[in-house]
Amino acid sequence: MSPQASWRQPEELSRLLQVYLIMGSNNCIRDPEQVLTDAIAGGITMFQYREKGTGALTGDERFTLASRLRELCRVSGVPFIVNDDIDLALALDADGVHVGQEDELATEVRRRIGDDRILGVSAYNLAEAEAAVRCGADYLGVGPxxxxxxxxxxxxxxxxxxxxxxxxxxxxxxxxxxxxxxAGNAGDVVRAGADGVSVITAITHADNERAGTEALRDAVSAAQVR
Known part of the structure; x- marks a missing residue:
């Protein structure tokens, strides 16, 4: 079984979702590569490249940054997920893809990425969650x-x-x-039923990205001790 396929196992995936950083260049105050480096040092368990919104990179710049962030995750053993863009995910040999309700259908995403890669799907309510699971989602991103x-x-x-x-x-x-x-509400999220928390600015806008990550890990870990 490949590392990607083993990461799809529910128990392992539950662990990998504990502190999940989502980030693009436009979410960062400092250099994105340094932000990710410090977040990995602080203990993130999964990373999603999401280059969307005002000021987002496009074209070759987007691909180059994605490649560099992918390599940081690869050498650190942190799963690298791409938001929405399946072509980019395949080009980078990403570990998975995350799609929203307005993106490509999860069944089609699963067909394109194969059985080894992780598939995450956003859900806002029970109907969306159940549909995502039927379509092959390995995990749900629930919120906001x-x-x-x-x-x-x-x-x-x-x-x-x-x-x-x-x-x-x-x-x-x-x-x-x-x-x-x-960090102040992460424990409540886990106690309510989540396996972990996904954040952007709680890490990317922290005064110290490594310390911000560690605070999140501590909050999640404390909430899981029941």
Whole structure:
């Protein structure tokens, strides 16, 4: 079994979702490569390259940065996920793809990326979550749980009840909470039913990216001790 395929196993994926950094160049105050280097040192467990929104790179610049970030993840053993762009993911031999509800259908994404790579799908409610699982999602990105300004087209915050509701309704696949999460509320997200937290600015806008990552890991770890 390839490393990518083993990462798709639910128990392993649950661990890998604990501190999930999502980032593009336009999310960073400092150099993106240095931000990712420091976040890896602080203990992120998964990384998603999401180059979207105002000021995002395009063309060759986008591919070059993606390649450099991919290499940092490769040598560190951190799964590298690409947001939405399947062609880019395949060109980089990424470890997986994450798509939203408005992106390419999850069934088609699974067909294109094969059985080894991780497939994550965003979900806002039970109906979307169940549909994503039927279509082959390995994990769900649920939210936004709290209000966020990072994603320009974000829906209104759902609150934590959606997580407990999904678990009570029988959704068993790994879940990562998204939207407005920081070290101060990460533990609440895990206690509500998520396996981990995904963040952007809690790390990329931190005064010290490594310390910001460590604070998130500590919060998640403490919440998992029940």
């Amino acid at each position: 749980l709290y209000s966020t300004q990072t994603k320009e087209d974000a829906k209104s915050a759902s609150g934590l009840a959606v997580l407990s509701g999904l678990r009570e309704s029988g959704v068993t696949v790994p879940i990562v909470g998204i939207g407005g999460i920081h």
